[in-house]
Amino acid sequence: MLLIHCPYCEEGRPELEFRHAGEAHIARPENMAELSDEDFERFFFIRSNPKGIVYERWRHIHGCARFFNAARDTVSDRFLTTYKAGEPKPDLDGEGK
Amino acid sequence: MRKYSVFAIAREAMRGHKGWPEQWSSPEPKKSYDVIIVGAGGHGLGTAYYLAKEHGITNVAVLEKGWLGGGNTGRNTTIIRSNYLYDESAGIYDHSVKLWDGLSQDLNYNVMYSPRGVMMLAHNVHDVQVFKRHIHANRLNGVDNEWLTPEEAKAYCPPLNISREARYPVMGAALQRRGGTARHDAVAWGYARAAAARGVDIIQNCEVTDINRGPDGAVTGVETTRGTIGAKKVGVVAAGHSSVLMQMAGVQVPLESYPLQALVSEPVKPVFPCVVMSNTVHAYISQSDKGELVIGAGTDQYTSYSQTGGLHIIQHTLDAICEMFPIFTRMKMLRSWGGIVDVTPDRSPILAKTPVSGLYVNCGWGTGGFKATPGSAHVFAHTVARDEPHPVNAPFTLERFRNGRLIDEAAAAAVAH
Ligand SMILES: Cc1cc2nc3c(=O)[nH]c(=O)nc-3n(C[C@H](O)[C@H](O)[C@H](O)COP(=O)(O)OP(=O)(O)OC[C@H]3O[C@@H](n4cnc5c(N)ncnc54)[C@H](O)[C@@H]3O)c2cc1C
Ligand SMILES: [Zn+2]
Secondary structure: OOEEEEOOOOEEEEHHHOEEEEEOOOOOOOOHHHOOHHHHHHHHOOOOOOOOEEEEEEEOOOOOOOEEEEEEEOOOOOEEEEEEOOOOOOOOOOOOO | OOOOOHHHHHHHHHOOOOOOOOOOOOOOOOOEEEEEEEOOOHHHHHHHHHHHHHHOOOOEEEEOOOOOOOOHHHOOOOOEOOOOOOHHHHHHHHHHHHHHOOHHHHHOOOOOOEOOOEEEEEOOHHHHHHHHHHHHHHHHOOOOOEEEOHHHHHHHOOOOOOOOOOOOOOOEEEEEOOOEEOOHHHHHHHHHHHHHHOOOEEEOOOOEEEEEEOOOOOEEEEEEOOEEEEEEEEEEOOHHHHHHHHHHOOOOOOOEEEEEEEEEEOOOOOOOOOEEEEOOOOEEEEEOOOOOEEEEEEEOOOOOOOOOOOHHHHHHHHHHHHHHOHHHOOOOEEEEEEEEEEEOOOOOOEEEEOOOOOEEEEEOOOOOOHHHHHHHHHHHHHHHHHOOOOOOOOOOOOOHHHHOOOOOHHHHHOOOO
């Protein structure tokens, strides 16, 4: 069971209050109809799936119901930070482990 | 390889069992091989075996970062069945079920394949409709699968609770009688022993850390924790770590890795005659020959390489098990563990050539690839040996996520499966 800090509620709560919502910082293309098959594949199917720091979206469904982002180490499952949707991806090179 | 037989057992019994030779040797890696297989799970070891047996390619090494069979092969709940919806899936899973039958003889190793029947429970109108559709599709593909009423399901599996009062009452079931279980470790060990007997080097404690490519981009070998090893061809069969390995060759794959857990109870006398699965409430259960109930749980919601999952996932499964089988409510659970499963967007595997010359991949088996071990290994060996897919795995390309020819078992099952 993960403990997750919601950056809106500013409280740490058990994972049961949250729903994982996939990899973060994947922008939906605005020109979807013109996208090549290759670009569509990259946007829709390819995920980085790192062994290390993953940037991912969570939703506090049993709390404020808002989406936010997190950086987590997928080897230890430790959260490095959580931040509000729309904020830039934090630079965490060299951290974790 | 000394053949195992009743005579060998009798002879060794007289000698105090001191004369059994080691099942496979642990050689030092050579400078180079014709083929390197990364990952000594059932699929990787089986691939090496069929490369040697069916294609005469014996200058082969299987490299394993831990111990052989220590990945998902040794962590799964061993359910075997082939009643998948689409023609492509029925083709590959049934190819496998046919090979399970006779595998012990072929390997001279008892893999304890037990076709005791796999019963999949329907708990709502949607399940009933989906399963009946599966049954018809399966029969058109020559795959056995039949519909049971709740009473027939209970006759087949007496501990089953078919009360209408249940939170998720049983509305019927689909039964594949040729489905069942096998002994997971024995599958890895049997393939390892038979492959080693044909000249394959099995090298454990040897992690692949990079994939080397020549000026033309083609594979030239791998870097490992035991040095550089050359190879004309490399087959990646690394389950949950497939993304990591493919990244080493610059190939992006549509995979995400999730923890999946299983647990076993204390051993009890035989009470559970078959395998029961419920995708709707996420419960998978059978009884091992040792007497333990073997229970599979669901995946966690987040990606991870930690090989552990949340306790609430297990509890959720046990809630369902207790309601379906009230006889087990006071059973003690002994231990639980997790594996890392590589999941594709359409929940079908990838067994294919890659954009890199000499690099092949067998991945994406996710939560359900143990059943496919012999079939997958057999057609993947063909793909590596001939540099072209076998007709059975030809649809399971990497390009299908670009050209749209998905094999969408995810949508067909409407749940993880
Ligand atoms: C809890 C659980 C229950 C399951 N239940 C079922 C079931 O009932 N029925 C079913 O059909 N399937 C089931 N599965 C799925 C099934 O276990 C897998 O699909 C199948 O075993 C995969 O086999 P494999 O040989 O491809 O992978 P593995 O057995 O995982 O082998 C891959 C190997 O690659 C090695 N490796 C990884 N990276 C490297 C590297 N860099 N260098 C060298 N070696 C490396 C790993 O150590 C590992 O040994 C279950 C899985 C789990 C986790
Ligand atoms: Zn919140």
